[in-house]
Amino acid sequence: MNIEFKLPKKKTETLELFESEKLFRSLERSHRLETKGGRVKPTAAFFRSLAKKLQSLGFDGCTPTAAFLVWIAVFNSIDILQKKTADESEIAFWYGINPWQLSETERAGLLANIHRVKAQDTLHRGDFDPTDYAYIHDIVMLATGDKDKANKARSDAMQRYVDKKTRAAS
Numbered sequence: 353m354n355i356e357f358k359l360p361k362k363k364t365e366t367l368e369l370f371e372s373e374k375l376f377r378s379l380e381r382s383h384r385l386e387t388k389g390g391r392v393k394p395t396a397a398f399f400r401s402l403a404k405k406l407q408s409l410g411f412d413g414c415t416p417t418a419a420f421l422v423w424i425a426v427f428n429s430i431d432i433l434q435k436k437t438a439d440e441s442e443i444a445f446w447y448g449i450n451p452w453q454l455s456e457t458e459r460a461g462l463l464a465n466i467h468r469v470k471a472q473d474t475l476h477r478g479d480f481d482p483t484d485y486a487y488i489h490d491i492v493m494l495a496t497g498d499k500d501k502a503n504k505a506r507s508d509a510m511q512r513y514v515d516k517k518t519r520a521a522s
Contacts, residue, residue, distance in 0.1 A: 355429050365411050372426045471495035485509035
């Protein structure tokens with residue numbers, strides 16, 4: 353995927369988005385830029401180096417300021433793509449299918465039920481405290497939609513909780 357830049361007094365320049373990201377990340381690492389709150393804190397020296405690199409790629413006369421604008425544009429474009437495809441990524445991961453083969457209605461239906469799939473996965477993995485009867489009730493209810501199953505699971509978990517407390521007191 354390409355991203356285009358209009359430079360003063362020059363034709364439009366094009367960069368391949370993901371190749372640019374790799375290049376920029378490599379340059380960030382070589383400058384050992386500080387990261388704070390998940391965000392890179394660039395320096396003037398970094399933008400001078402980036403401007404030189406962009407000049408070598410055909411961005412004649414690229415200044416550190418222009419390099420800053422290109423750097424921001426590339427990462428903003430990637431951020432937008434990530435946000436636009438977040439739902440499709442969830443569908444692909446949780447359902448193991450290609451979401452782009454589905455209609456918009458089918459994707460919406462799968463997304464509406466993804467909480468149920470996640471709850472089923474939690475139950476399948478046993479990733480919970482078996483004596484946490486309130487949580488077990490909620491997760492079984494979410495996974496199955498069946499009040500009787502959820503109440504039975506809570507009752508079983510309460511029994512495990514009482515047994516655990518009784519053994520601890522002995």
